[in-house]
Amino acid sequence: MLSLLALAVPLLMGVIALVVPWRRWIGWGSAFSSAGVLGLGVALCVTTSSHGPVSALHGMLRADALSSFMVVVIGTVSLLATLQTPRVMSQEIAAGTTNPRLASYYVVLMQAFITCMLTAVLAANLGVLWVAIEATTIATTFLVSHHRTKKAIEASWKYVILCSVGIALAFLGTVLVYFAALHAGVGTPRTASLNWTSLMAIAPHLNHGVMRLAITLLVLGYGTKVGLAPTHSWLADAHSQAPAPVSALMSGVLLTVAFYALLRFKAIADAALGPAFPRALFIIVGLLSLVVAAVLLIAQRDYKRMLAYSSVEHMGLLALGAAAGSSLAIAAVLLHMLGHGLTKSTLFISSGEIAHAEGTTEIAKVTALLARRPVLGAIFGCALLALLGFPPFSLFISEFTMARAEVNVGLWWVVASSLVCLSVIFVAMTNHARHLLLGGESSTAVPLSARSVVVPLVTALVACAFVGVSAWPLLTLLHAAAHVVAP
């Protein structure tokens, strides 16, 4: 029931935005619906912790601890992103880069996007999960090309083509899993289904050759959507050309929803093949992503692309944590998802403000932000520190715990290599940040940033720090969620 409500709220808001012409209150309405999603997510967490997994809609939707946690993550980041909608749309309409019709399309597509993500995490059937993730690609294409410039259209073209190809591979992997289930020799053929729970039950009987092929295709396919190398080339273009709240939502939570799909499939593969083969796959893509991100961050010239490549890095870290596979590792991965979502969205939204104020996204042309716009610069700087893994922010705890879990399993060489890459990334990003933030002299007449920017972003950073210091109230939830895929 709750899960159904969680889907219905953004859907309803989307329909309203479609029917009613653009007004400012529609923008606030979308923020309100995201707040509703967050509240329902918290309620779902409470319900699943006391009653266990709940189903709805004749078993099509299923919420266990992992799904409820993902709903909370989606709700949080979408709240941050949609709170910006009224201000950003008014700015763009005033500047003439958009018109009310496009603004209402923007709201409709954002709501559709959020609904699809919620469907993906609440789906009981892995095929429905696939359909929902494909639907997010379609919903976000026009969001990426919202500004209708030549670069934006090129970015959205690349995004659609590459992600559709990846998703098609993931579909083939899903079909192979279904094929293995049909011939698993348990029960009669034709009673197999793509439900995750039934697949987990018969996992030990699935054919090894077919499952190996299937998990490889799935890692490559969904890995395209996550932004893991070698299929990461769409990320920088799409996330840098999209409007700032859209980039926040995509980088903050869409990548993690695709990774959630990988976690579900990895659980099946671990039960069918044993941990060795899936672990090797995840280590390969994880280390490759870290190396690629490190190399490409050094000579970066655009700060939005810099943030996009940092997303590639963090997805690589998530892959390495999932490779470890223990309950502690997965709990750290989930905490990292939440922390990354909060900080990355903060960074993208503030970078959107910076781009609007300075008129350019090149690092070389923006300088002395702390002097000229102290509040905005401070937010950007603190969020960047959080992203780089400084205490007290939660990313420090999650990265440390992931490293500890990897060492526990014997992957100390992976930890060493990832630390090398992380140090390179640290140096590269602090270098760019130094150029952006420092220098110049402070003046007294500084323009003020809008309250609708400052308040949510500061709240997000404070929440991230709070979670970093004391993981309560999330501790039990994280362990319950991790137990779902890593018993």
Added chain:
Amino acid sequence: MTHFGPPLGYAIIASILQVALIVLGGPLLMGLMAKVRARAEGRVGAPIHQPLRDLRKLMGKEGLRAHHSSVVLAVAPLIVLGSTALAVAISPLVTTHPLLSASADLFVIVYLLLTGSVTMALAGLDTGTAFGGMGSSRAITVGALAEPALLVAVIALSIQARTSNLPAIVADTINHPVWTSTPTRILALVALVIVVIAETGRLPVDNPNTHLELTMIHEAMTLEYAGSDLGLVTLGAAMRLGLLFALVMNLFVPWGVATGRSIPWLLAAVVFLALKTSLLAVVVSLIEVHSAKLRLFRVPELLAGGFVLAVLAVITQLATR
């Protein structure tokens, strides 16, 4: 091959019949194709036996040879005729038990035809003229691209028969029901038709009626021949055309080929073969009427497409065994 096949005398009679049939029938097929083209263009056209009359006229004339030519120019028409006649004698045209049928392997017949092509190419180079060399190089290029398609297409058919012996393949096709491995047959047929058009020098690969030397492929090689030499060369080309058409029809529509040891059936098979090859000649002529000559650098595209279709035929056959 079977030990209880027809006796040697039967095989000798059948092979002689095949050679005679192709010697007469090759020029007749060329005449038929010219007639169909003429009718399609709204003309009456020359009678079907006109190529035979041309051959008789040419054989009566003196064969002049260029001053600087060597023995290659003199000997080449004989080699071409000899190799083609040998290939005709051992191919399964009117019977599945011709002379030396155990040696009638796909590769043997293809190499016999290749001997003829290479010899003609050498003869084109022999006189040292520019057009001769140009024709030779073009002909060898087309031939080199068509060979893989030809071999792979017939190999697709040989997978089911489990042998590459052509008479055995034809016998096997007669024994099997018609709708098995249909996709393989369709793909191999299209590939073979493309190859035959290329090897016999018809449109859209080569225009046999062109008088512009720069557009010639096969005719450029034979520019220096005259009189009886030219007659022999033209007869060789006509026999090659007849052999290829007959082989293609027998591989795909083998009913009518004599499998037993009776002479009357042999004569009936001659009639059937004439009908089948005439049908293929009409089809190829209609393709000629409706297509323009391909530019030379587009010919590899056509032949590569034929090659892919042949590979598809093989894979389809392997995948459905």
Added chain:
Amino acid sequence: MSTSFYVGALELTTGAVLVCAVMTLWRRQVRTIVTMLRFQGVALAAVAGVLAWHEHDVGLAITAAPVLAVKGALVPWLLHRVIRLDPRSRETAPLINVPASLVSSAFLIVVSYVVCSKLTALAPSAASRLVPIGVATVLVGYFMLVTRRRSVSQIVGLLLVDNGIALVTFLLTAGVPLIVELGATLDVLLVVVVLQVLVVNAGARHGSFDLDEMRELHD
């Protein structure tokens, strides 16, 4: 339906899917390429129909209709709208020329046959033996995506990948659950709608939409 007739019909329709894929690599006229795609959609629906008839599977028969409608009619119609905007109707200078592309596709077909041996071994049947043909279509689609420059050719490559995967789905599992199959077909349609709108918008605003000119975003 007798077994040999079923096997023959299945082979014919599956082979037609792959032949259409090879023809899209062969021909240069973009209009012909889209017509080949239309034939491929019809052949794919025919495969689903033959399988449904043999297995008496109503769900699969129901999926054949939307597959025919979307892949055989709607998608080619949308692609024709894209073509109409661009007066240049030929694929000029692909990155790998046509004869080399055709030979590479022959190589890819052989590779797919080798790779699929494990899949066929798990459940040998007339349908699963034809899985290499579906995988070959996917590989040909990838090849086209990578080596062609026109935007329409890239869309065709993507659609070949999707058609190949749909063929593998039908052959291996006689279709996944109905809702997933319908969702997948609808997704293909929506992707093509999206791409078509992108091309139309770009063409309207910036004069042309040639992938060759899209080089502004890079590191």
